[in-house]
Amino acid sequence: MQYAVPRRGLPGVASFRRWAAGFAGITLRIVGLKEALSLNRKYRGKAKPTNVLTFETGDVVLCHPVIRREAREQGKSLAAHYAHLVVHGALHLRGYDHMKKADAVRMERAEIRRLRRLGFANPYE
Numbered sequence: 081m082q083y084a085v086p087r088r089g090l091p092g093v094a095s096f097r098r099w100a101a102g103f104a105g106i107t108l109r110i111v112g113l114k115e116a117l118s119l120n121r122k123y124r125g126k127a128k129p130t131n132v133l134t135f136e137t138g139d140v141v142l143c144h145p146v147i148r149r150e151a152r153e154q155g156k157s158l159a160a161h162y163a164h165l166v167v168h169g170a171l172h173l174r175g176y177d178h179m180k181k182a183d184a185v186r187m188e189r190a191e192i193r194r195l196r197r198l199g200f201a202n203p204y205e
Contacts, residue, residue: 082109099163103170105138116143132165140169164203167194
């Protein structure tokens with residue numbers, strides 16, 4: 081776990097570890113808007129911050145302000161949204177993708193199964 085933002089208001093370390101359990105070699109980094117924007121611009125050519133970025137090195141970067149806003153807008157708990165994005169990022173490390181419709185369906189099903197086992201509802205409903 082790496083924090084580039086204050087930990088106040090974030091889920092606890094134990095929660096992040098539980099959500100990432102079973103995904104070996106993963107590093108979670110929680111960042112703010114500036115770092116998320118910089119990384120998204122550099123690695124994806126996008127001029128806005130994103131909620132999660134996954135790197136082949138095993139790093140999953142989560143942008144707290146974006147995740148907090150999305151959770152509010154989607155009527156989800158912050159923990160549920162973080163759990164979803166940790167699982168989403170970790171699945172990318174296992175080769176899952178969502179660029180094609182069939183791949184997106186496969187990835188969403190894997191996310192839903194994993195989140196259900198963790199006690200969370202389907203994030204797509």
